[in-house]
Structures are given as C-alpha cells and as structure tokens.
Amino acid sequence: MNLIRSILHMLWMVLTVIPWATAVLIAAPFISGARLYWMCVGWLDVAVKGGHWILGIRNRVTGFENLPLGQKDPAVLLVKHQSTWETFCMPPLMPHPLAYVFKRELLSVPFFGWAMARLDMIHIDRGRRIESFAKVVQQGRRLLGQGVWVIMFPEGTRIPRGEKGKYRSSGTRLAIECGAPVIPIAVTSAKCWPRKAFVKRPGIVDISIGPAIPSVGRKPDELMREVEAWIEAEMLRLDPEAYPTGQARLSQIKPGAD
Numbered sequence: 001m002n003l004i005r006s007i008l009h010m011l012w013m014v015l016t017v018i019p020w021a022t023a024v025l026i027a028a029p030f031i032s033g034a035r036l037y038w039m040c041v042g043w044l045d046v047a048v049k050g051g052h053w054i055l056g057i058r059n060r061v062t063g064f065e066n067l068p069l070g071q072k073d074p075a076v077l078l079v080k081h082q083s084t085w086e087t088f089c090m091p092p093l094m095p096h097p098l099a100y101v102f103k104r105e106l107l108s109v110p111f112f113g114w115a116m117a118r119l120d121m122i123h124i125d126r127g128r129r130i131e132s133f134a135k136v137v138q139q140g141r142r143l144l145g146q147g148v149w150v151i152m153f154p155e156g157t158r159i160p161r162g163e164k165g166k167y168r169s170s171g172t173r174l175a176i177e178c179g180a181p182v183i184p185i186a187v188t189s190a191k192c193w194p195r196k197a198f199v200k201r202p203g204i205v206d207i208s209i210g211p212a213i214p215s216v217g218r219k220p221d222e223l224m225r226e227v228e229a230w231i232e233a234e235m236l237r238l239d240p241e242a243y244p245t246g247q248a249r250l251s252q253i254k255p256g257a258d
Contacts, residue, residue: 005055006199012050017043021111028118037097037119045092051085056202057192059089063209066183067095074144074180075212078171078227080235081153082161082190085205093207096149101136101170122150133170141178150174154224161190162242167228169220176215176223184210184227186234191242206238 020043028036051057068075077098079086091098104123107113122139124132140150152174155165175182185207192203210230215223236243 002199002201005202009050009054009200010198012054013047016046016050017111020046021115024115024118033120034097040115040119041091043115044088048089048092051088051200055192055200057085057200058204059093059207060204061093061207061209063211066209066211068181068212072145072147074147074178075149076140076144076171076175076178076180076182076215077149077151077185078154078182078231079151079185080187080231081155081158081165082187083158083193083195085189085193086187086207089205089207090151094149096147098151099140099143099148101140101150101152120148133173136170136174137177140174144178144180150180154227158195159190160195161188161239162244164228164232167224169224172215172218172223172227173220176218176220179216181212181214182223182227183212184230184234186210186231186238188235188239188242191239208234208238210234 020040024036024039027039031039048059075096077090077094079090087100099121101122101124104125107117107123109116120143122136122143124135143150152171154167154169154171156168157165159165172182174180187208188206191201192205193200213223213226213230
C-alpha cells in the first residue's frame with residue numbers, strides 16, 4: 001500500500017508541476033517578484049497537501065510564537081535536514097517569503113528548477129566557496145532588508161534518521177554579517193520520508209521552531225554550536241526511539257565561547 005501511495009504522490013507532483021512551472025515561466029516577465037514567489041508557493045502547498053491526502057503525512061508545528069513579528073524583521077532560519085519534505089513545506093508554513101541558499105545545479109532540473117531560476121533566491125557554486133559566501137552575504141543582506149527570511153540547512157545535505165551531520169557555520173556567519181537573529185528548527189521528516197527513499201510512510205512530522213538567538217557580538221562557530229545543541233536536543237525529545245545513545249552524544253555538543 002505504501003508503494004502504491006508513493007507512486008501516486010510522485011505522479012501527483014509531476015502532473016501538477018509541469019503546468020504550474022509553465023505558468024510561472026510565462027508570467028515571470030509580467031508580474032512582481034513577490035507575486036511570482038507566492039505563485040510558486042501555491043504549487044508547494046499543492047505538493048504538501050498531496051502528501052497529506054495521498055501519503056498520509058501530517059505536520060505538527062510548534063513554536064510559531066518564536067518567529068519575529070514585524071513585517072521587515074529579519075531572520076535566518078537554520079533547519080534540520082532529513083528529507084525533501086521540509087524543503088516543500090517550509091514556504092507555505094512561514095508568514096514571510098523565504099530565500100533558499102542552494103547549489104546552482106538544481107536550476108537545471110526540468111520545470112521545477114526552471115521555475116526556481118525565476119525567483120530571487122541565492123544559488124551558489126560549491127566549487128568556489130569564498131566567492132559563493134561573498135554572494136550569500138551580498139544577496140542575503142539585500143533580501144533580509146526587504147523582509148525576506150533566508151533559510152539554510154547547516155548540515156548541508158539530507159541526514160539519515162537518528163544521525164547528525166557536521167554543522168557548518170555559514171548560516172551563523174551570514175546572520176552575524178547582517179545583524180539578524182537565527183531561528184533553529186528541528187524536523188522529524190525521516191520518520192515518514194526517509195532520506196533518498198522512494199517509498200514513504202504515513203505518520204506525523206514534528207516541526208519545532210526554537211527561540212530566536214541574537215547574533216550581534218557573537219562568533220560564528222560559537223553561535224552554530226548553540227544552534228546545533230538546541231536542534232539535536234529537540235530531535236532527541238521529538239524522536240527518542242531514533243537516538244538510542246542520544247544523551248551520550250548530546251553531551252559532546254558544548255555551546256559556549258570559543
């Protein structure tokens with residue numbers, strides 16, 4: 001049954017993204033960037049609702065009160081990355097437009113990537129790290145000033161359930177450069193949508209939004225350790241069966257000064 005559901009959901013995404021992306025490409029020269037963004041979010045919402053109806057995946061979100069309230073208040077969202085699910089569901093959930101930082105190769109994905117190329121996002125060349133980070137800061141400062149929140153996955157790639165990747169400090173470096181707070185977010189999507197798996201399972205994905213952490217006067221590595229400690233402790237609380245040695249592992253993460 002889960003295999004059939006997964007096939008149906010894949011067909012749902014393919015059959016809906018082609019006309020939606022085509023409409024985006026046609027509309028792009030004639031409408032504002034903000035309207036184009038929300039047009040694309042409309043398809044992401046369709047994909048997520050398809051996940052609800054077809055796959056039986058439900059989101060349970062806590063911590064909305066931790067998000068900045070002002071229309072132009074900046075924020076850098078640093079999110080646990082376990083599957084494609086959180087990349088789809090974050091824009092429909094958030095009250096501000098989001099700008100993803102992602103590898104430029106995604107722009108070549110038919111229809112989906114072509115539509116993304118029309119949006120004001122931050123795509124980088126991973127082979128040119130210094131130039132790429134300068135671009136992230138330049139574009140990030142401009143977008144944050146417009147009330148667009150920047151979203152990054154500090155582990156850099158999807159991490160299997162129960163595991164922890166290396167948290168890289170580019171997100172906290174950006175936040176410090178721009179004077180924006182960071183918002184840590186824990187996501188248990190791998191319970192239903194495992195990393196690189198075609199077959200998905202019904203269930204509840206917990207999305208926990210942590211308290212905003214000010215970046216002013218902080219050091220990037222120190223701040224990232226605090227983000228890492230909060231996210232990994234929250235993952236252990238939300239999905240304890242995935243972390244049989246979780247307490248010992250978490251004791252090795254020490255937020256604090258360099």
